[in-house]
Amino acid sequence: MNVNEILDMISGFVWGPPFLILLVGTGVYLTFRLTFLQFKTLPYALKLVFTKNQDKKSEGDISHFQSLMTALAATVGTGNIAGVATAVVVGGPGAVFWMWISAIFGMATKYAEAILAVKYRTKDERGEMAGGPMYYIERGLGWKWLAVLFAIFAAVASFGIGNTVQSNSVADVLQENWSFPYWATGIILMILTGIVIIGGIKSIGRVVAFIVPIMAVFYVIGGLILILFNFDLVPSAVSLIFTDAFTGQAVAGGAIGAVIQMGVARGVFSNEAGLGSAPIAAASARTDYPGRQALVSMTQVFIDTIIICSITGIALVMGELYLDANSDVDGAALTSATFEMFLGPVGAFIVSIGLVFFAYSTMLGWSYYGERCIYYLTKKPSSIMVYRIIFVAAIFFGAILELDTVWAVADIMNGLMAAPNLIGLLGLSGIVAAETAFFLQKKREEERKL
Template sequence: MIEFLEKVSGFVWGPPLLVLIVGTGIYLTLRLGFVQIFALPTALINAFSRKKQDKLSEGDISHYEALTTQMSATIGTGNIVGVATAVIAGGPGAVFWMWIMAVFGMATKYAEAVLAVKYRVKDARGEMAGGPMYYLERGLNAKWLAILFAIFGSIAAFGIGNMVQTNAVAAAAENSFSIPGWVTGIILTIITAIVILGGIKSIGRVTAFFVPIMAVFYLAGGLIIMILNFDLVPTTVSTILTDAFTAEAVGGGILGTVIRYGVARGIFSNEAGLGSAPIAAAAAKTDYPGRQGLVSMTQVFIDTIIVCSITGITIVMADLHQTGIAGGALTGESFGTFLGTPGIYIVSIATILFAYSTLIGWSYYGEKCFNYLFKSPKAVSIYRFVWVAVVFVGAVTVIDIVWLFADIFNALMAIPNLIGLLGLSGVVAYETKRFLKVAKEEKEAEKRAKAS
């Protein structure tokens, strides 16, 4: 079964899908006039400010809470394990192609959020509901694609968002602190229930507090390594750039080895194109779809350009990627090379925090997909209780096969979502033009107010 699933996963995540994801990002970048470049400074300011507009606009949570909910789902094991596997399989140059993927992925994430807000609705609970399911049905008039996405999303959430994450937490807790898996499972089950049974408002409050702390904790460890070993940084960056353009990188079929692993793991980390993050974006209190679009795209910048870079540069600096050390252990050993045992503990604690945050964020994604299929408050309650129960199962079970199922269903989510993004790109372009005009008027009004 594992061999069969590996073949299926390799097929669905093959060059055609990777080309489609990257191609969509490039197309949206060109059509939107490189919005992710010229509007990034404004987007970062808006993402971390609590404006009056948040209180006056329709929605369930603030821009900031929507962003941290997205970040909670994406800043996960991919930032530690995914980057390590990319460097092992593709070499140091894979880090560069993760950066390139992130630049175009920001345009994709922006478009997803714009459409999520544009076509969102209020569900039976009175909460905002949006995402690919709704813009496929209400925007593209393709309900069958919406149903497929919701099915794939509901199932994928239990894999990549639940069992994979709880297993990573249990493994890190046992390896570093000798805590048995069943103990970790019980603790995770209780604290997860407390958070997610309260719905998106509870999730938003927790992620708004929790996500910045865990990100800063990990980034601080990486920055200390770079500062103490600053003489190695220029050489490391040079190695990454040189390796990115080797014959192996640009050869080997449609996508070379280095490019393929860099792109694939970049997608795994920031989820641009999968269609998961716009589900949280739809809950934001916002007056214009474009405003939330700018906020949402900063998640890719933070996730890949900042957090993944810390991992990738540290791994290449340590130069242990050809020693046979696998996955997250490579990241831990790389941190340990420069900081000793504390470095290994930093990675272990970060793995626990990152994985738990993903568990919280993806619970909301899966719930909204399930709610779209059954449109019943009772169905949502059932989903939440099942989710909590599966948390314990993931912590005490060997789940290699779950990783493969998760990979497959993530790819299946991406296909209908990308069709929706391409088909509705004209709507995204219109909403972008409309919002940028408003943003310009707002800035001019602020200047006049200051002058007076």
């Protein structure tokens, strides 16, 4: 048994049914504890995202919108294109349904993460906000050892799923479509990333607030055009997604468990609800109440999975290319082939360009997550610059090397960082409920004054 096989075995254990049940179960528990908050407040939350006159007097480094875009930058990535395709190939069309289910409950999880991140945040020596699971685990639960574990796992994960695997994906797609050299992609990404992250969260916030909406709208419009131009295929595709979700007929042997596992796993991998990454960005937002920023953060799951992943999933089921047992096309290549089948070369271009920008923005978002974790562990501002230099250098190696081992380690680290975070969320669920009740009361008072 080689190293990769051992790592794959560990990853399979970490992301096995017990852990996925804990992830989704936490969302279900919080949904009931918060009396289905995500259903009642989503319209108001979406309105907050796009409100221009945001509170500039409150503490924080960036706006609600910039904070959300930073979190979306880190989550809207290869998972929305390659991850959904993998879920459909392995789990069948029904996996898309279970992605939706994980997202619905994941919204409550994301809300809880953000409200705790803002409540327990603090200022670092440079006057910038520092927050996230490591802070609410230490300051809320009083378990510093668990907070340290989270920070270590997240810092390591930032070099995997947040760095090298992203630059590798970009290098692959540029080489495949335009014969662009791997080394050239690595150098360009190093420069473009370094220029942005050197300025910290304010610089990252400004850039992703510009890039993320454009790249998301670009991909969504392309996907909607595909769906609308072939709308006669949509009813049967959606029907198959729902029926296969409970029968597993598209999976060998009708393994319904495989359908659920792949759908939930890829859903969580895409929107990161419960992993503990996004609340690090939420902690930097300017906001008067933790609950207000939490509602904004909650919309991340809706945009990422309910909108973007749904477009990819429905298109894949419509195309039926996943049914070809003799084909070795998978991941982003399958999504690209599906778009090309319906839209011609333009379809492949949409997926390729979308993947490039999705991956680049992911590196920007995760660079901030990693540096916050490094600062928490060292308490030295100088360590942040050291981390940024190493992070940028790793981008080049990610572009030119084979990364099977890195992918496996990244999977494991993501699962391990989620465990302390979920413990923190469950242990502090009473605080989440109390802060929510307080904010909703203030919100009602504001509405009465209008």
